[in-house]
Amino acid sequence: xxxxxxxQDIGDLKVAVEEALELKRDRYQFSELGRNKTLLMLFxxxxxxxxxxxxxxxxxxxxxxxxxxxxxxxxxxxxxxxVIMDGDKPEHLLEAIPVMGSYCDIIGIRSFAQFKDKKxxxxxxxxEQFIRYSGRPVFSMEAATRHPLQSFADLITIEExxxxxxxxxxxxWAPHPKALPQAVPNSFAEWMNATDYDFVITHPEGYxxxxxxxxxxxxxxxQRKAFEGADFIYAKNWAAYRDPHYxxxxxxxxxxxxxxxxxxxxxxxxxxxxxxxxxxxxxxxSVIESEQSLVIPEAANREISATVVLKRLLEGLK
Ligand code: AN0
Ligand code: CP
Numbered sequence: 263x264x265x266x267x268x269x270q271d272i273g274d275l276k277v278a279v280e281e282a283l284e285l286k287r288d289r290y291q292f293s294e295l296g297r298n299k300t301l302l303m304l305f306x307x308x309x310x311x312x313x314x315x316x317x318x319x320x321x322x323x324x325x326x327x328x329x330x331x332x333x334x335x336x337x338x339x340x341x342x343x344x345v346i347m348d349g350d351k352p353e354h355l356l357e358a359i360p361v362m363g364s365y366c367d368i369i370g371i372r373s374f375a376q377f378k379d380k381k382x383x384x385x386x387x388x389x390e391q392f393i394r395y396s397g398r399p400v401f402s403m404e405a406a407t408r409h410p411l412q413s414f415a416d417l418i419t420i421e422e423x424x425x426x427x428x429x430x431x432x433x434x435w436a437p438h439p440k441a442l443p444q445a446v447p448n449s450f451a452e453w454m455n456a457t458d459y460d461f462v463i464t465h466p467e468g469y470x471x472x473x474x475x476x477x478x479x480x481x482x483x484x485q486r487k488a489f490e491g492a493d494f495i496y497a498k499n500w501a502a503y504r505d506p507h508y509x510x511x512x513x514x515x516x517x518x519x520x521x522x523x524x525x526x527x528x529x530x531x532x533x534x535x536x537x538x539x540x541x542x543x544x545x546x547x548s549v550i551e552s553e554q555s556l557v558i559p560e561a562a563n564r565e566i567s568a569t570v571v572l573k574r575l576l577e578g579l580k
Pocket of ligand 2: 312537
């Protein structure tokens, strides 16, 4: 594998999940593969899970790891070409990228949507510049439009817990006080659409995701109807995608919070969320603490998805 930014990069999902479950049985099977190979993880945004699980995955494979928080201690980076750099940013991405590439073998990037310019976000300007100019295999640790390491961990989790071959999986919008990217729901939809599950998306009007991600999924505006018979409820907030409201919070309606009453409509569904989650906005205390909540095993599977991805990127170096 030469890069990992979207579902297509991982190839056959059944094969990928099998590889993940096999690695989960013994995550140190390839502890020599990464010897003298260096991973650089670069964060433009905060992280708990991605930072720790990806570093752990690299250590499982015997890699050396460097972590750089761009906003803490590094020079502020200008990302636009043609800018007269007389402001507060002393260094340009176009120098920083090849310099960083010269110190490592693989690069992971976290760079969220900025909600300033939809085209810029959806063209993945930052991620694409790393792919073009670093000379290294690049993987996404959540970029502007996708979070594939999360979606892969979500898929592994569903495969581990599903009781029927084709479960009904429901992605539901839920309220949040601040504007959040569409990367997690886009990516989740992209991965679910690549399976044969019964996949439904529910959200208030105005929160439609980009068509390229919705694909063949069913969209149901009535959340309660969507929940009927569900085997998995995957909650997430996102800001509006459609113009002229791109990046805006259109609703904080807590009638969309996932609570016991709504979970009772499902087929005793499991509850999933990528975390971090705001309790009693996205989900009630009692649902997230219930036996049906998978948020902890789901987060634990981030180490597994990252181990598979780094293993394949290491194999691609040879
Ligand atoms: C981020 C998001 O919604 O994309 C990261 C989730 C993994 N969440 C927040 O910024 C709270
Ligand atoms: N789910 C996830 O990616 O969490 P972090 O933002 O903490 O990395």
